[in-house]
Amino acid sequence: MHFPARAVRSLVGLSALLTAIVDAANAPDLLDVGIVFPRENETYELTDYVPIIFGLQNADKATNLHLIIDYFIRNGTENRETFSHSKYDLTDADFSTEPYIVNHWRKVDTEGHFQVFGSVSWRLCDESGEDVAMARNSSNLSVHFEIKRGAQKIDIPTVTAAKISCSEWSGITLNVTGQTRRIPNSDEVCPVIVTPSPAATANPCRVEIGTAAAASMSDALHTSLCKGTNPPSDCPKDEDRSSKQLVVAVMATFAAVIGVVGFLNT
Numbered sequence: 001m002h003f004p005a006r007a008v009r010s011l012v013g014l015s016a017l018l019t020a021i022v023d024a025a026n027a028p029d030l031l032d033v034g035i036v037f038p039r040e041n042e043t044y045e046l047t048d049y050v051p052i053i054f055g056l057q058n059a060d061k062a063t064n065l066h067l068i069i070d071y072f073i074r075n076g077t078e079n080r081e082t083f084s085h086s087k088y089d090l091t092d093a094d095f096s097t098e099p100y101i102v103n104h105w106r107k108v109d110t111e112g113h114f115q116v117f118g119s120v121s122w123r124l125c126d127e128s129g130e131d132v133a134m135a136r137n138s139s140n141l142s143v144h145f146e147i148k149r150g151a152q153k154i155d156i157p158t159v160t161a162a163k164i165s166c167s168e169w170s171g172i173t174l175n176v177t178g179q180t181r182r183i184p185n186s187d188e189v190c191p192v193i194v195t196p197s198p199a200a201t202a203n204p205c206r207v208e209i210g211t212a213a214a215a216s217m218s219d220a221l222h223t224s225l226c227k228g229t230n231p232p233s234d235c236p237k238d239e240d241r242s243s244k245q246l247v248v249a250v251m252a253t254f255a256a257v258i259g260v261v262g263f264l265n266t
Helices: 156-161 212-225 236-251
Strands: 018-020 031-037 042-044 049-057 066-076 080-091 100-107 112-124 133-147 170-183 189-194 207-209 259-266
Touching: 031 112, 031 133, 031 156, 049 066, 049 156, 049 207, 080 100, 100 212, 133 170, 133 189, 156 189, 156 207, 156 212, 207 212
Parallel strands: 042 133, 100 259, 112 189
Antiparallel strands: 018 207, 031 049, 031 170, 049 100, 066 080, 066 112, 112 133, 170 189
């Protein structure tokens, strides 16, 4: 079955449906960016599509960072084969809601070992010279998982409700001071980022995605597939599509409210 590779922005719900669990160890002034799902070394039931979910905690700190997240999936125990490269430019994202979620459905319909390998890059001030300059830095993210028949079904609310710590490779923290510097001979400003003290470890596993929000993600996937060239058998009939499209349009207006961006790629 083949579906068109295209972006879909029809995820939704209410802000109460999506929450971040913040423990005492999480410094409230640090931006935490990481892979919320899948989880490190977990095994999931074989299915057509797997959600790849990134989360930003203290997301308002990402303003002015021109944050970019990109990733691909590696296949096999030696991770030699790569596929499903995706890139999210969050320069103009609205980070007013907490947490900010980026969800991507990927076609992973074979058994085996996989790795989500990504990178996060951001703008910052370079104050090492006589004049302040704009610089860009990046950090890598990684999560290994397995797809196997008979394993646990993908249940995002259950997985994200677990009180665990993610692997140290699944996320990063940035100490964004909130200060900016003006670049000489330019209208641009750069954000001041400093090394946190004491050192802090990211934990995207604090992000909890509730049942209603997860259902909205699944509904968005189904709606997208129904618009494809070979839609599933349970898609609405032609006469029902106009009403369905109206519902989706209304739902999409809530996407900015909960800070969720959704995509589908094959």
